[in-house]
Amino acid sequence: MKFFIDTANLDQIREAQELGILDGVTTNPSLMAKEGVKGKEAIFQHYKAICDIVDGDVSAEVFATDYEGMVREGEELLKIDPKITVKLPCTKDGIKAVKYFSDRGEKTNCTLVFSVGQALLAAKAGAKYVSPFIGRLDDISSDGVGLVREIAGVYRYYGYKTMVLAASVRHTRHIIQCLEAGADVATCPLKAILGLLNHPLTDKGLATFVSDANKMME
Numbered sequence: 001m002k003f004f005i006d007t008a009n010l011d012q013i014r015e016a017q018e019l020g021i022l023d024g025v026t027t028n029p030s031l032m033a034k035e036g037v038k039g040k041e042a043i044f045q046h047y048k049a050i051c052d053i054v055d056g057d058v059s060a061e062v063f064a065t066d067y068e069g070m071v072r073e074g075e076e077l078l079k080i081d082p083k084i085t086v087k088l089p090c091t092k093d094g095i096k097a098v099k100y101f102s103d104r105g106e107k108t109n110c111t112l113v114f115s116v117g118q119a120l121l122a123a124k125a126g127a128k129y130v131s132p133f134i135g136r137l138d139d140i141s142s143d144g145v146g147l148v149r150e151i152a153g154v155y156r157y158y159g160y161k162t163m164v165l166a167a168s169v170r171h172t173r174h175i176i177q178c179l180e181a182g183a184d185v186a187t188c189p190l191k192a193i194l195g196l197l198n199h200p201l202t203d204k205g206l207a208t209f210v211s212d213a214n215k216m217m218e
Contacts, residue, residue, distance in 0.1 A: 001179050002185040002186075006031070006169070008027045013025060019193075022054060024057040024185070027058070027087075028061045029061060051081035056083065059109040060086065061111065065089070074086040074097065086107065087109040090121070095122065109165065110131065111133075113131055123162040134148060134170075148166050163185055164183045165184065171195070175192060
């Protein structure tokens with residue numbers, strides 16, 4: 001399973017890249033706003049800065065909600081860097097825009113997916129990634145990880161090449177659950193990724209090794 005980091009924070013992206021496990025980045029308008037990025041030129045510069053750090057795909061989300069606007073914005077985003085993946089909402093116009101870009105060999109990420117039916121349409125339109133939001137489903141007492149499992153099963157049964165990119169990952173346990181559910185990618189906060197390193201037996205074992213090493217040097 002690939003790891004993407006879900007942030008627009010350059011320091012966190014660098015840290016994940018330096019860790020050696022980063023496969024890509026996802027962003028959205030909310031994450032950009034959180035970093036204080038304002039204005040079209042500043043947003044594009046920020047995307048370029050992200051692309052200069054990472055080796056893999058960088059999902060850049062359109063602001064428009066109509067087909068013509070999505071296509072116009074998507075084409076502008078694609079000029080920033082070859083790593084850019086156009087992130088489009090799973091709406092009627094969004095699916096149409098996914099088809100437009102996929103027909104031209106461009107990468108797309110169909111986002112805000114909350115059902116198998118939506119994921120099916122995104123795959124048929126040629127999306128490279130589909131992003132089911134597991135945390136938001138959990139928030140309304142639905143089974144977010146279960147949806148990841150269902151989508152992965154449908155794609156594999158019918159041979160769709162679209163990758164299941166589990167989004168709205170809230171914590172480390174979500175990552176393990178997505179792995180078990182067959183997600184191709186999990187996009188996560190850095191804290192959740194680093195949480196995979198935590199284990200009391202590792203800490204205890206390391207403390208013992210350090211103590212024994214110190215005794216040998218006395």
